[in-house]
Amino acid sequence: MPDLAPTSHNLSSNEFKRLNRFGITCKGLFIPSVQQYVSDGDSANSSSRPVFPVQVLINGLAETIQWDWNVRRDSEKHIMASNIQWRSVWLMLLFASTIAAGPVKRRSTESEKAPSETEISQIVEWIEQRYQQTKAHQTLAAWEYGSNLTEFNLSKKTKAAADFAEVAKAVAEELQQFKTDQLTNATLKRRIKKLAKLGYAALPADQFKELLGAIASMESNYAKAKFCAYGDATKCDLSLDPELTEIFANHREPEELKYYWVQWYNATGAPVRESFQKYVELNRQAALRNNFSSGAAVWLNEYDDSTFEQQVDDVIEQIRPLYEQLHAYVRYKLRQKYGDKLVSPTGPIPMHLLGNLWAQTWDNIADFTTPFPEKKLLDVTDEMIRQGYTPIKMFQMGDDFFTSLNMTKLPQTFWDKSILEKPTDGRDLVCHASAWDFFAIDDVRIKQCTRVNMREFFVVHHELGHIQYYLQYQHQPVEFRGGANPGFHEAVGDVLSLSVSTPKHLKKVGLLKDYEEDEQVKINQFYRAGVTKLVFLPFAYTLDKYRWGVFRGDIKPREYNCKFWEMRSRYSGVEPPVVRTEQDFDPPAKYHVSADVEYLRYFVSYVIQFQFHRAACALAGEYVKGDPEKTLNNCDIYQSTAAGNQLKEMLALGSSKPWPDAMEVLTGERKMSADAILEYFDPLYQWLLEENKRLGAHVGWTDSQKCVSHPIDFMAA
Numbered sequence: 001m002p003d004l005a006p007t008s009h010n011l012s013s014n015e016f017k018r019l020n021r022f023g024i025t026c027k028g029l030f031i032p033s034v035q036q037y038v039s040d041g042d043s044a045n046s047s048s049r050p051v052f053p054v055q056v057l058i059n060g061l062a063e064t065i066q067w068d069w070n071v072r073r074d075s076e077k078h079i080m081a082s083n084i085q086w087r088s089v090w091l092m093l094l095f096a097s098t099i100a101a102g103p104v105k106r107r108s109t110e111s112e113k114a115p116s117e118t119e120i121s122q123i124v125e126w127i128e129q130r131y132q133q134t135k136a137h138q139t140l141a142a143w144e145y146g147s148n149l150t151e152f153n154l155s156k157k158t159k160a161a162a163d164f165a166e167v168a169k170a171v172a173e174e175l176q177q178f179k180t181d182q183l184t185n186a187t188l189k190r191r192i193k194k195l196a197k198l199g200y201a202a203l204p205a206d207q208f209k210e211l212l213g214a215i216a217s218m219e220s221n222y223a224k225a226k227f228c229a230y231g232d233a234t235k236c237d238l239s240l241d242p243e244l245t246e247i248f249a250n251h252r253e254p255e256e257l258k259y260y261w262v263q264w265y266n267a268t269g270a271p272v273r274e275s276f277q278k279y280v281e282l283n284r285q286a287a288l289r290n291n292f293s294s295g296a297a298v299w300l301n302e303y304d305d306s307t308f309e310q311q312v313d314d315v316i317e318q319i320r321p322l323y324e325q326l327h328a329y330v331r332y333k334l335r336q337k338y339g340d341k342l343v344s345p346t347g348p349i350p351m352h353l354l355g356n357l358w359a360q361t362w363d364n365i366a367d368f369t370t371p372f373p374e375k376k377l378l379d380v381t382d383e384m385i386r387q388g389y390t391p392i393k394m395f396q397m398g399d400d401f402f403t404s405l406n407m408t409k410l411p412q413t414f415w416d417k418s419i420l421e422k423p424t425d426g427r428d429l430v431c432h433a434s435a436w437d438f439f440a441i442d443d444v445r446i447k448q449c450t451r452v453n454m455r456e457f458f459v460v461h462h463e464l465g466h467i468q469y470y471l472q473y474q475h476q477p478v479e480f481r482g483g484a485n486p487g488f489h490e491a492v493g494d495v496l497s498l499s500v501s502t503p504k505h506l507k508k509v510g511l512l513k514d515y516e517e518d519e520q521v522k523i524n525q526f527y528r529a530g531v532t533k534l535v536f537l538p539f540a541y542t543l544d545k546y547r548w549g550v551f552r553g554d555i556k557p558r559e560y561n562c563k564f565w566e567m568r569s570r571y572s573g574v575e576p577p578v579v580r581t582e583q584d585f586d587p588p589a590k591y592h593v594s595a596d597v598e599y600l601r602y603f604v605s606y607v608i609q610f611q612f613h614r615a616a617c618a619l620a621g622e623y624v625k626g627d628p629e630k631t632l633n634n635c636d637i638y639q640s641t642a643a644g645n646q647l648k649e650m651l652a653l654g655s656s657k658p659w660p661d662a663m664e665v666l667t668g669e670r671k672m673s674a675d676a677i678l679e680y681f682d683p684l685y686q687w688l689l690e691e692n693k694r695l696g697a698h699v700g701w702t703d704s705q706k707c708v709s710h711p712i713d714f715m716a717a
């Protein structure tokens with residue numbers, strides 16, 4: 001079930017802490033990042049990168065920029081024709097090592113006219129080599145550090161990252177000079193567009209440095225947050241991970257939860273308000289320099305579709321009725337437990353009672369809110385242990401799933417070079433599961449300190465989804481070796497997990513025995529999935545909708561905090577446990593806000609994975625619309641070459657085409673839509689409609705009163 005799928009957001013391990021401390025995540029680097037995906041899209045929610053390498057990086061980049069800037073200013077005075085000569089010389093300097101090593105010949109004497117399309121194509125090919133080498137080098141250094149945390153490896157990693165940033169910037173500036181409008185070859189145009197992205201590096205050196213500094217200070221503030229234990233002022237070494245995370249997952253005493261909530265939001269928010277404002281201002285400058293109207297446009301540009309924001313809004317509208325039913329039911333259960341005084345029958349839910357600091361998923365409170373508590377929940381961990389499962393065996397089964405679909409078998413190097421179990425040689429490493437592409441052929445690896453249990457069994461499939469994507473698009477040029485849009489990569493792994501986690505599949509592979517599946521058991525399963533995947537959607541939506549508003553200037557600094565809570569309340573029906581004011585500043589309490597990481601990708605992944613699942617299930621003959629025997633939520637695509645072949649074709653495109661083209665290959669659809677996720681959850685929806693009626697649970701919620709602009713007025717009132 002998706003409730004146990006690898007995208008769960010309640011991580012609390014020590015590995016995690018380490019992961020974040022050293023900044024190895026798939027989404028958090030300032031510079032063009034290493035291609036790797038951690039198992040939990042959202043999970044980098046604690047702490048951050050160390051200040052040291054960031055500083056080195058900033059200095060390194062600042063130098064590069066200074067140098068480039070002067071060169072560029074000169075170059076802009078010349079017309080295209082004379083630029084050619086300059087470019088040749090400059091590129092030769094820049095790529096001296098490539099020239100020395102390879103057969104590339106640049107003809108600086110023949111460059112009196114503007115380059116033809118063929119010539120531009122050659123230049124791109126040529127640049128590509130160097131770009132790929134540097135990126136591969138950076139990835140390897142990051143891997144070596146992540147799997148062996150020593151100072152030496154860190155310095156190598158930092159150096160490699162700075163080298164790559166330098167090359168990426170040089171490449172971008174170089175390619176920006178071509179007038180791509182006139183190119184007839186769409187692929188070439190797209191390659192140049194991707195390689196020519198400058199991002200923040202478009203800022204003048206001092207502003208660039210200032211921007212990275214502002215982000216680094218937010219991140220480091222987040223990372224360093226420490227707290228005293230509730231009711232014990234002498235024990236003050238608690239941090240988000242593992243302590244706060246575990247307390248929110250398992251403790252049920254409202255006063256204690258409220259205490260930690262306030263501690264956390266106070267510590268991670270208000271102190272960085274100034275940095276945040278600086279960040280917003282410079283983010284805007286960078287966007288303008290890249291010819292975008294705002295940072296919102298920069299983020300949305302990754303989705304290649306001018307209607308995308310509308311599609312996102314539409315999804316939220318589409319799921320609203322189901323969300324309201326789920327919300328009403330959970331609020332009712334919380335009132336049963338905590339009473340009307342704490343939980344209003346008609347207002348937003350006080351978020352500290354939902355099992356997660358951000359109330360982004362509510363699966364941690366499924367134990368006392370589940371529809372049929374007397375029924376057994378699906379869990380095959382004991383059976384795995386009984387049958388002597390090992391980490392290797394889990395990966396072999398994942399590999400078998402892919403090959404059963406006629407997809408690519410894991411190459412031998414995967415088995416030779418991956419780290420699938422926690423090493424016992426005493427070294428320190430980032431243990432959190434991640435999947436890596438080394439930008440060569442057949443060099444893909446996973447690093448996961450795998451434990452034998454059901455949750456990790458799904459994580460294995462999720463990670464192998466990333467690996468399969470890498471293998472399918474490895475023939476593409478490096479700038480196309482990525483997901484069709486930021487949501488695709490995470491979605492692919494989950495599509496597999498949606499099949500693997502069905503009782504049907506688990507029975508097939510001999511892991512589930514004597515499991516009686518009746519309607520009540522199924523409702524329990526869908527409920528778990530709902531409080532994991534469905535409630536996440538309005539949360540993820542708000543996080544970026546809010547930041548779009550801030551980036552666009554629609555949300556003003558004086559209303560930064562209350563606008564945030566207004567949106568959290570409007571879309572999710574939750575509110576802070578205490579009154580907040582504009583003296584507080586709560587958005588950075590979420591890692592991705594502090595770290596400047598776009599969040600919509602997780603929203604997208606959660607929606608499109610159901611579209612992918614539905615299409616694959618139909619191809620597998622496992623899903624027939626309207627057939628009660630072949631429903632979307634009981635489909636297993638195992639051994640379907642029809643599904644596999646189509647999936648393969650979509651993945652093989654990498655990011656070479658706009659994502660609707662890729663989606664169309666598998667699903668025939670060109671838009672993101674909530675139809676599939678709603679169909680998956682329809683039995684839950686029907687049950688909730690009945691149940692809420694039976695309980696007399698109020699559906700919907702009133703506006704929150706928990707944020708006021710002026711604390712003084714409030715006190716007087």
Ligand SMILES: *[C@@H]1O[C@H](CO)[C@@H](O)[C@H](O)[C@H]1NC(C)=O
Pocket residue numbers: 148150151152153425427
């Ligand atoms: C870890 O890296 C250090 C270099 O800093 C190296 O000497 C050591 O052999 C590495 N350990 C392993 C297990 O690879």
Ligand SMILES: *[C@@H]1O[C@H](CO)[C@@H](O)[C@H](O)[C@H]1NC(C)=O
Pocket residue numbers: 121124185186187188191
């Ligand atoms: C377009 O460019 C790509 C690479 O840049 C090349 O592989 C392809 O052959 C070109 N297509 C045509 C029709 O020339």
Ligand SMILES: [Zn+2]
Pocket residue numbers: 037038039040041462463466489490493
């Ligand atoms: Zn992932």
